[in-house]
Amino acid sequence: SEGTTRMYTILSKVHSDHTVYPSAGVLFVHVLEREYFKGEFPPYPKPGEMNNDPITFNTNLMGYPDRPGWLRYIQRTPYSDGVLYGSPTIDSVGRPSVIEITAYNRRTFETARHNLIINIMAAEDFPLPYQAEFFIKNMNVEEMLASEVLGDFLGAVKNVWQPEKLNAINITSALDRGGRVPLPINNMKEGVYVMVGADATFSSCLREVENPQNQLRCSQEMEPVITCDKKFRTQFQIDWCKISLVDKTQHVSTYQEVVRGEGILPDGGEYKPPSESLKSRDYYSDFLITLAVPSAIALVLFLILAYIMCCRREGVEKRNMQTPDIQLVHHSAIQKSTKELREMSKNREIAWPLSTLPVFHPVTGEIVPPVHPDSYDNTSMPLMQTQQNLPHQTQIPQQQTEAFLLPSAFCGGQVFQS
Incomplete structure (x- = not known):
């Protein structure tokens, strides 16, 4: 173009x-x-x-x-x-x-x-006074940079705008404007912004975006009605709600010329360097305060602790002399009993004590002889034998039926049955 x-x-x-x-x-x-x-x-x-x-x-x-x-x-x-x-x-x-x-x-x-x-050259018509920025939804930036695609787009813009001079000023990806990466479905594109400049005023077709009806449709997220959209729709899907029209001829410059100074600080008086005859500072007192005093206090505390732990100890003989004799005898008996129990627990082959066996038969009253350790396994013998294990066990006759029971007479807390 x-x-x-x-x-x-x-x-x-x-x-x-x-x-x-x-x-x-x-x-x-x-x-x-x-x-x-x-x-x-x-x-x-x-x-x-x-x-x-x-x-x-x-x-x-x-x-x-x-x-x-x-x-x-x-x-x-x-x-x-x-x-x-x-x-x-x-x-x-x-x-x-x-x-x-x-x-x-x-x-x-x-x-x-x-x-x-x-080598950047100065353009005679820079900048072009009328600039318009279009947002193309179905293009990526590298696709738009191709000469054929960019030429087709500029040709469509020139057909709608009808200027004498038309230049592509800049191309920007939608991702650089804060856009999001599209989903990888339906061959979706990122979108690209294309800014063009011309030397003629905007056409009536481009001005249709500023109509109140189209502004209302854009606020409701609806597509505005643009008469020249069909000239782009065959190849380019333009979001007319995001079009930007800038008229440089009516733009008031707010630039203020900056007055630069000479780079010299204001006069603050004559510089007075420090004297060459400076006295050296004595750090001996600082050393005593920061190191010597805490070290001396720590040494004293260490000596006191060593005296308490080492020189104030009471031996076993002194302890026994200050302990009553009855308390020492009691303590000796406990130690002797503990030692005997430990010795007994080590030897598992000795016979069971007689105190753990029954002395007489619970039914007949006969005296039961003690069980010899050689005839039974001591390790598996129970402490108290049940009636099934006792010799000469006498079976108690069971009651047959309740029909043969006679009334009982209570006498002195005992029950007699016939």
Whole structure:
């Protein structure tokens, strides 16, 4: 389209410089083609195979870790071309910028470097007085930077606007404006903002967005009614609620000229340096206060504790002399009994004590002889034998039925039955 300039940059050999001359206020696009950089790396695959190595690029201003503020870079995947784009500012006019372009081969880990010299030229019609920014929903920034797509969009805008001069000023991804990454469904796009400038006033079609009816529809999240939307709808889906129209001719500048001083501080009097005959400070008293006094107190406390723990101890003999004899005898008996119990617990083969066995038969009253330890297993013998284990056990006759029971007579707390 008229007024637009597209620059094709072809890099030459390794470490070679290439110079471009973009205009201030006009969109600058520089494509880093992978096909060209493939020639910088030797083809290691077998003959007949396609060499499609993943290649990424790193761009920075020479001597700095990043690019200039107006220059951006994007590469979607290692198998797609990289693009440098942006809108040069008027402040950079006359100052050449050297951009270092480093290509990385992710298969062979080899690198190749080129230098791109950007000389920004001043535009005679900068800035264009009428600027409009469109938001295209069905495009990504790298798709919009393609010459064919950008040319089609500028052609549609020129058909609607009818200016004599029309330039693409800037292109910005919606992600750089705070947009969210779209879901990976239905081939959704991130969206892109495209700003164009012209030398003619806005057409009636573009002014339709400012109508109260369309403003109301936009506030209700409805699409406004734009008559010229069909000229874009075939290829570009424009969100007319986000269009921005700026008229530079009616813009009142609020810039105030800054009066810079000479960089000299106000006079504060004559400088008086400190005297050369300074007395040295004595730190002996500070040493005594901070180190010697706490150390002396700690030493005294240590000596007192050592005297209490070592010199004030009472021996066993002194303790026994001060203890009553009856208490010592009682304590000796307890120790003797404890020792005897421990000795008995060690020997499990001795006979059970007679006190744990029954002395007489619970029914007949006969005297039961003590159980000899050799005839039974002592380890499994119960302390109290039940009636089933007792010898000469006499069975008690059980009552047959309640019909043969006679009335009982209670006499002196005893029960007699016939």
